[in-house]
Amino acid sequence: MVAQMPRPAPAPTAAIIVIGDEVLSGKVEEQNARFLVRELRALGVAVRRIEVVPDVEDEIASVVRAAAAAHDHVFTSGGVGPTHDDVTVAGIAAAFGVPVVRDRYLADLIREVGGDRFFERDLRGADVPEGAVLLRGDGSPQARWPVVAMRNVYVLPGVPSILQRKFATIRERFRAAPFVSRQLYSRECEGAIADALDKAAADFPGVAIGSYPHLDAPDHRVLVTLDGRDRAAVEGACAQLLAALGPAIVRVE
Amino acid sequence: MVAQMPRPAPAPTAAIIVIGDEVLSGKVEEQNARFLVRELRALGVAVRRIEVVPDVEDEIASVVRAAAAAHDHVFTSGGVGPTHDDVTVAGIAAAFGVPVVRDRYLADLIREVGGDRFFERDLRGADVPEGAVLLRGDGSPQARWPVVAMRNVYVLPGVPSILQRKFATIRERFRAAPFVSRQLYSRECEGAIADALDKAAADFPGVAIGSYPHLDAPDHRVLVTLDGRDRAAVEGACAQLLAALGPAIVRVE
Numbered sequence: 001m002v003a004q005m006p007r008p009a010p011a012p013t014a015a016i017i018v019i020g021d022e023v024l025s026g027k028v029e030e031q032n033a034r035f036l037v038r039e040l041r042a043l044g045v046a047v048r049r050i051e052v053v054p055d056v057e058d059e060i061a062s063v064v065r066a067a068a069a070a071h072d073h074v075f076t077s078g079g080v081g082p083t084h085d086d087v088t089v090a091g092i093a094a095a096f097g098v099p100v101v102r103d104r105y106l107a108d109l110i111r112e113v114g115g116d117r118f119f120e121r122d123l124r125g126a127d128v129p130e131g132a133v134l135l136r137g138d139g140s141p142q143a144r145w146p147v148v149a150m151r152n153v154y155v156l157p158g159v160p161s162i163l164q165r166k167f168a169t170i171r172e173r174f175r176a177a178p179f180v181s182r183q184l185y186s187r188e189c190e191g192a193i194a195d196a197l198d199k200a201a202a203d204f205p206g207v208a209i210g211s212y213p214h215l216d217a218p219d220h221r222v223l224v225t226l227d228g229r230d231r232a233a234v235e236g237a238c239a240q241l242l243a244a245l246g247p248a249i250v251r252v253e
Numbered sequence: 254m255v256a257q258m259p260r261p262a263p264a265p266t267a268a269i270i271v272i273g274d275e276v277l278s279g280k281v282e283e284q285n286a287r288f289l290v291r292e293l294r295a296l297g298v299a300v301r302r303i304e305v306v307p308d309v310e311d312e313i314a315s316v317v318r319a320a321a322a323a324h325d326h327v328f329t330s331g332g333v334g335p336t337h338d339d340v341t342v343a344g345i346a347a348a349f350g351v352p353v354v355r356d357r358y359l360a361d362l363i364r365e366v367g368g369d370r371f372f373e374r375d376l377r378g379a380d381v382p383e384g385a386v387l388l389r390g391d392g393s394p395q396a397r398w399p400v401v402a403m404r405n406v407y408v409l410p411g412v413p414s415i416l417q418r419k420f421a422t423i424r425e426r427f428r429a430a431p432f433v434s435r436q437l438y439s440r441e442c443e444g445a446i447a448d449a450l451d452k453a454a455a456d457f458p459g460v461a462i463g464s465y466p467h468l469d470a471p472d473h474r475v476l477v478t479l480d481g482r483d484r485a486a487v488e489g490a491c492a493q494l495l496a497a498l499g500p501a502i503v504r505v506e
Contacts, residue, residue: 021463024300025480026290028465033305037279047277050305052286055463083447083464084454119444159468191372194336201337210274210308211336212281215412227278 011046011229012176015067018052019060019079019088020158031160032077039167044176044229045073055079060091068095068153073174075167078158082121092150093129101130109145128155137169180234181227184241185220188248189213193222196244204237206230220250264299264482265429268320271305272313272332272341273411284413285330292420297429297482298326308332313344321348321406326427328420331411335374345403346382354383362398390422433487434480437494438473441501442466446475449497457490459483473503 016036022028033050040047048071053059060079067074079088093100106126111118128134134146135154147170148155154170156163186193190211201209210225224241228234242249269289275281286303293300301324306312313332320327332341346353359379364371381387387399388407400423401408407423409416439446443464454462463478477494481487495502 021461021480022465022478024290024303026287026294026300027463027478029287034279034282037277041279047279048307050277050303052303054301081464081466082444084451085463114444117442119442119447121447122444124447159466161468189370189372191335191367191375194372194374194377198337208274210280210338211334212275213334213412215414225275225280227274 011044011179012072013046013048014040014073014075015049015051015071016047017063017067017074017076018050019055019076021055021085023052024054032158032163035160035164036075036167039171040174041179043171043174044178045174055085055087057087057091057094060088061094064092064095064153068151072152074153075156076153077156077163080125080155080157082124086124088155089127089129092153092155096129096150098130100127102126103128103134105134135170177229179227179229180231181225182234182238183253184224184238185250186222186224186245186248187220187250189221193245193248196241197224199244200237200241203240204233206233207237209237264297264432265325266299266301267293267326267328268302268304268324269300270316270320270327270329271303272308272329274308276305277307285411285416288413288417289328289420292424293427294432296424296427297431298427308338308340310340310344310347313341314347317345317348317406321404325405327406328409329406330409330416333378333408333410335377339377341408342380342382345406345408349382349403351383353380355379356381356387358387388423430482432480432482433484434478435487435491436506437477437491438503439475439477439498439501440473440503442474446498446501449494450477452497453490453494456493457486459486460490462490
């Protein structure tokens with residue numbers, strides 16, 4: 001029996017789109033998706049898709065278009081800069097059917113910061129999809145470089161340290177109700193506990209239940225995870241599994 | 254001027270589909286895509302897409318269907334096993350419009366290996382999309398567990414050590430002509446070298462040219478990468494960039 005209580009609204013969802021041949025060729029270890037996944041999780045946002053796509057405008061456009069329609073927030077990483085392989089802005093503009101335009105605030109900032117190391121080509125960094133807004137963040141010095149947002153698509157750079165600084169200036173915009181999580185460690189294998197997991201998954205549809213074999217763990221064979229936004233439901237599913245599996249559960253966290 | 258020589262055929266392409274809520278929630282650091290990217294690169298296969306999707310049959314089905322149509326090879330990781338959250342096989346079957354059927358060879362193997370630790374639910378590991386084939390690899394002991402392949406989709410597990418062992422038994426199937434790569438290190442910033450990169454990219458369309466700022470490197474500001482299957486074209490693009498950029502290039506690898 002599941003108590004009929006009002007449930008929290010589902011978590012806002014997000015997609016992360018990593019743009020870069022260098023990731024697909026294995027030259028660079030991807031760090032930005034894993035950073036954003038952890039940040040968004042902590043903010044209460046459910047990441048539902050990560051995609052790594054090459055530096056190809058058409059492919060970026062179709063992936064961005066689909067992600068922007070399917071998710072509350074979309075974050076892109078990479079492909080912004082002055083060289084020929086930087087086509088993210090063009091791809092996002094194409095996704096929304098708008099032209100690329102040069103933003104005057106960004107152009108002035110690029111000239112000013114560049115000083116005597118400024119090149120005309122650097123102004124490509126001031127190109128944005130028409131209709132984009134500049135999020136100037138929290139007013140701190142690192143927020144001097146705004147984040148470009150086109151509707152629900154946030155354009156972030158590929159260099160991890162800069163991506164992290166820029167995300168920090170906008171992160172509070174995305175804060176939602178936190179997730180509640182429990183972990184159960186089972187000394188029995190997946191085959192032995194699968195029926196109990198089926199029942200809990202059916203009885204508590206708002207709780208995501210995951211089952212992960214740990215082959216090399218000293219004291220357990222399976223990690224069972226429970227996640228949701230409704231604390232009562234997560235605790236209820238946890239209690240049901242403990243009752244059903246009894247001594248199979250080594251510990252709960 | 255680009256010499257008109259016969260060019261090698263384009264590299265075979267691949268997509269990697271990682272299935273797992275645990276990656277999207279940041280609980281597990283994804284290792285399988287990065288392993289497969291490196292392996293496939295070394296084999297001469299161009300990975301063109303990586304997607305991380307949740308444990309949801311419909312989403313797996315649509316991603317697999319699109320990837321199988323767009324790429325020569327598709328590799329899935331995760332979502333195979335006896336529990337409710339293992340829905341990869343059902344998703345792949347749905348992608349191709351076929352039912353899930355139980356494979357007798359796999360069922361017998363699971364019973365035999367399970368011995369007195371066998372559970373009926375473990376037989377879900379013998380479920381395959383109808384029409385799938387079992388690739389028994391190279392006959393070595395670790396190849397006893399075959400890789401399930403549904404047309405051009407290869408089904409691999411989520412546990413990294415097992416995925417790596419299974420992939421090793423089939424890797425030679427995918428070997429193609431190797432990539433040729435060069436790296437140029439520029440002490441000038443991207444804005445200063447962008448025009449020369451534009452020209453090389455236009456003159457050598459079969460060579461992928463990447464430009465990556467390295468903010469913290471002691472002796473250079475930008476790494477320029479050249480990749481292709483045609484050695485003469487890659488060397489030609491490299492020579493053209495060296496001639497155009499001259500003293501800006503710190504070294505070539």
